[in-house]
Amino acid sequence: MDTPATRTRIIVLGGGISGLLAAWYLRQRGHEVEVWEATSTIGGWAQTLAWPGPQGEPGWLERGPQGLRVSRNGALARLLLELDLEARPAGSKGPRWLGRGGRRHPGPTTLAGLLGAPGLSLGDKLRLLAEPLIPAGNDPGETLQAFFARRLGGGFARELLPALVGGVLAAPPDRIGLEALPRLRQLEARGGLLLGGLRLGAERTRLLPGGTGSLARTLAERLGCVRTETSARSLEALPAGRWRVHGEGIAAEVDAVVVALPASQATSLLAPVSPKAADLLEGIPRLDLRVWHSRHAPVPGWERGFSLLVHPPEGHGLLGAVAFAGDDPRGVPGLLQVRTYLGGAFPVAPGLEAWPGVFAELRRWLPELPEAVQVREEVCPGAFPLLAPGHGGRVTQLLTALPPSLHWVGAARFGPGLPELAEGLEAWAQARLR
Ligand SMILES: Cc1cc2nc3c(=O)[nH]c(=O)nc-3n(C[C@H](O)[C@H](O)[C@H](O)COP(=O)(O)OP(=O)(O)OC[C@H]3O[C@@H](n4cnc5c(N)ncnc54)[C@H](O)[C@@H]3O)c2cc1C
Known part of the structure; x- marks a missing residue:
């Protein structure tokens, strides 16, 4: 871990997988992190929920991913290793x-x-x-x-x-840009879908023993800084790029804020402090x-x-x-x-x-x-x-519109898949929050 010159106090809003991953990677860079999650449970969509059988037998359902797509040497593979989470192959x-x-x-x-x-x-x-x-092609849109x-x-x-x-992205392929599946560009750069797949190694579906939700649970346990039932209500800009975050009956002053919320909640929080960023976010279907x-x-x-x-x-x-x-x-x-x-x-x-x-x-x-x-x-x-063609340009504009020390991450930035989120957030934290 390389320690930043000054230890920064950061609050991450949202205890879904994006917020937890952001906190995890920031902590690795030596920052002091706290996560606020509005509900009583962490994980957002990536939760494994109890669903007892007809006679009350133990049983579960996955709210989001049924398994994890893990590629050799990918960020998700590294993360599972760091967390000592043994993911078994989904089997034939x-x-x-x-x-x-x-x-x-x-x-x-x-x-x-x-x-x-x-x-x-x-x-x-x-x-x-x-x-x-x-x-290989080169059309960004x-x-x-x-x-x-x-x-x-x-x-x-x-x-x-x-x-x-x-079946994977819930939209027709002519309405989705390549940004939604960044691995396709990587494969193309390595010789195409077939040869690139052989060179990069296929993604394999893995199952966590406690369900996909155990990824979020383990991250939260290891972080030890997640406050549940703590909803962010508003942001207040302070001098020198610092922020005060207000919740119900609680406020925190920090050096930086990371907004890892679904677009609707992020839009209402950002609107008073960055109307342009809020507008751009609102425009993402x-x-x-x-x-x-x-x-x-x-x-x-x-x-x-x-x-x-x-x-x-x-x-x-x-x-x-x-x-x-x-x-x-x-x-x-x-x-x-x-x-x-x-x-x-x-x-x-x-x-x-x-x-x-x-x-x-x-x-x-x-x-x-x-x-x-x-x-x-x-x-x-x-x-x-929905990451429509040209989505990358919208993201760039959005990031430029954000005030200093206010960051936005999540599925609408990096793509909705867990491997894409892990890849994107790992790189984002390494680039020191840009
Ligand atoms: C049915 C379904 C199937 C899926 N299948 C797959 C799959 O097979 N593979 C795959 O990789 N991905 C899959 N996904 C996508 C993946 O689960 C999501 O993209 C990912 O979990 C999104 O995580 P997130 O943290 O960005 O957002 P969220 O999960 O939405 O988390 C946001 C969190 O912020 C909290 N929050 C909201 N407002 C506030 C506030 N004001 N203050 C504090 N906290 C707040 C919310 O309570 C929530 O916990 C699936 C999703 C669904 C719904």
């Missing part, structure tokens, strides 16, 4: 499907799956194989749609990409997700779980579903646990507002799925920022 997965043309097909996540994927002509498949020969069309061909971008992107968790009798062949992504216009708002493997310690023994997600940037058909409609739509793709024995809905308002 059960079937992966793509719902397209009214039925499901093997998912295009392997070369064999790709070559057998629905809707691709022979020319489209040959074009996929030419990917290593495609030169490129959309995911244009990037994949350039690298893998128009057939892939038209027929398969909408389901893959909709936010997507609402609806998530249904359900438990069912087991289905032969799905013991290792499954994943389904649906070509967005065909799902009427249903983007996909994913199941725990039967031996996942978070599930209830003897039951299949499924998470179904809807919405984001896609309109949800009126019939899919409640579970019976969602279940009927699921059965269209998964006819084997038995009636649920337990169902729970978790709505996720504003869960995902």
